[in-house]
Amino acid sequence: MASARVNFSVGLFMTAGLILATLAIIWLGMTSFLSKGELYVTYFDESVQGLGVDSPVKYRGVPVGRVQAIRIAPDYHLIEVVILVDDEHTGDEKRFADTVASLSNVGITGAMFVEIDKQNARSMNLSPKLTFTPEHTVIASKPSEIKKLFREIEEIAMKIQSIDFKGISDQALTVFATANKVMTDAQFGAISADIRTLLASINTAANPKRLESIAKNMDQTVIASRTLMDRATEDLTRMDAILAQLQATLDTNRPHIDTTLGALATTALKADAFMTQSHATMFEMQATIKELQDRLAVTAENLEQTSSNLNSLITNAKDQPSLLIFGQPKPPRKVEE
Numbered sequence: 001m002a003s004a005r006v007n008f009s010v011g012l013f014m015t016a017g018l019i020l021a022t023l024a025i026i027w028l029g030m031t032s033f034l035s036k037g038e039l040y041v042t043y044f045d046e047s048v049q050g051l052g053v054d055s056p057v058k059y060r061g062v063p064v065g066r067v068q069a070i071r072i073a074p075d076y077h078l079i080e081v082v083i084l085v086d087d088e089h090t091g092d093e094k095r096f097a098d099t100v101a102s103l104s105n106v107g108i109t110g111a112m113f114v115e116i117d118k119q120n121a122r123s124m125n126l127s128p129k130l131t132f133t134p135e136h137t138v139i140a141s142k143p144s145e146i147k148k149l150f151r152e153i154e155e156i157a158m159k160i161q162s163i164d165f166k167g168i169s170d171q172a173l174t175v176f177a178t179a180n181k182v183m184t185d186a187q188f189g190a191i192s193a194d195i196r197t198l199l200a201s202i203n204t205a206a207n208p209k210r211l212e213s214i215a216k217n218m219d220q221t222v223i224a225s226r227t228l229m230d231r232a233t234e235d236l237t238r239m240d241a242i243l244a245q246l247q248a249t250l251d252t253n254r255p256h257i258d259t260t261l262g263a264l265a266t267t268a269l270k271a272d273a274f275m276t277q278s279h280a281t282m283f284e285m286q287a288t289i290k291e292l293q294d295r296l297a298v299t300a301e302n303l304e305q306t307s308s309n310l311n312s313l314i315t316n317a318k319d320q321p322s323l324l325i326f327g328q329p330k331p332p333r334k335v336e337e
Contacts (some may be wrong), residue, residue: 033098037065038090041136042101042114043078046127046147049145050112051103053172057083057114059099064089067114074132100127103144105184107303108296145295149288175263178256195242201235207261 048070057065065085073080081101089095096116100123104115114141126141143151 037084037086039136040083040085040096040139041134042081042083042102042139042141043128043130043134044081045075045078046103046143048081048103048112050078050105050110051081051114055111055113057085057116059089059116061115061216064116075130078128078130078262081114083139097136100140100142102142106145107299107306149292152284152288156285159277159281168267168295171263172267172281175267178260178263181256200278201231290313 024118051067051070053070055067056063057067065083067081068084069080069082071080071082072078083101085096098119099116100119101114103112105112119140123140123142126142130138231274
């Protein structure tokens with residue numbers, strides 16, 4: 001008699017538990033089915049690998065809905081992502097007017113979600129242009145951080161490839177050849193030899209012994225003075241000719257000299273601009289790599305915390321499996337508006 005009563009109690013308890021569980025499942029399903037929400041659509045000009053139906057949609061990290069559909073846009077170029085925003089975040093048409101959507105990754109697992117944030121001056125013109133009429137309200141989009149990084153690296157490589165290294169080298173060789181020609185045409189060696197000859201003649205004419213001999217004999221002095229004056233006149237005439245030749249040489253080669261100096265200045269400016277651009281490019285790459293390292297560190301920390309929570313849940317389920325059915329749910333988390 002006692003055994004039948006125990007069996008009846010256990011059966012009644014199990015039946016009541018199954019009925020309650022069935023009612024809870026039906027209630028949750030009906031709540032999700034009757035929840036309408038509001039549909040929005042956004043378009044991405046990149047791969048959406050890792051994004052799937054029911055992927056979360058977050059506004060500055062706060063869940064506001066989920067992805068309802070992913071398909072190719074009517075222009076067969078963009079990817080159309082339909083977003084269902086929860087009822088509690090709908091009602092105001094201007095709530096998502098000045099926002100922009102982008103793809104973000106969940107840790108290092110490869111899964112993606114849609115991140116919505118306020119627009120700024122840098123993201124205003126990044127949304128792709130539409131050539132068709134969308135079915136739902138459109139949320140502007142911008143490229144993901146990974147695509148932006150690869151695009152910046154590609155632009156840097158294109159800028160480096162666009163530099164005409166061969167033209168700069170040829171121009172420098174032309175400048176050096178022109179300078180060498182100008183130095184050769186100037187004939188500085190011949191001018192220097194003439195000046196040395198002139199100085200030697202003047203030194204010979206002003207010999208102290210000759211002056212002493214001239215002082216002893218007035219006649220010889222007069223004759224020597226006339227000879228000296230004649231030689232000095234010839235030397236001065238020769239010096240004038242040398243100076244005129246030097247001036248003519250400088251006037252003739254002045255265009256080449258001006259061209260050479262201008263080419264040297266242009267080459268120096270181009271080299272300085274190239275070095276400045278190279279330093280700026282290196283600083284941008286260092287900043288981008290540091291930002292990626294910080295994000296990877298945060299992602300690794302989030303993945304480690306998730307793994308720890310999952311291990312704790314498995315341990316609790318193994319020790320007390322009844323908590324999975326009869327445990328009290330956690331209180332709902334408050335979402336700040």
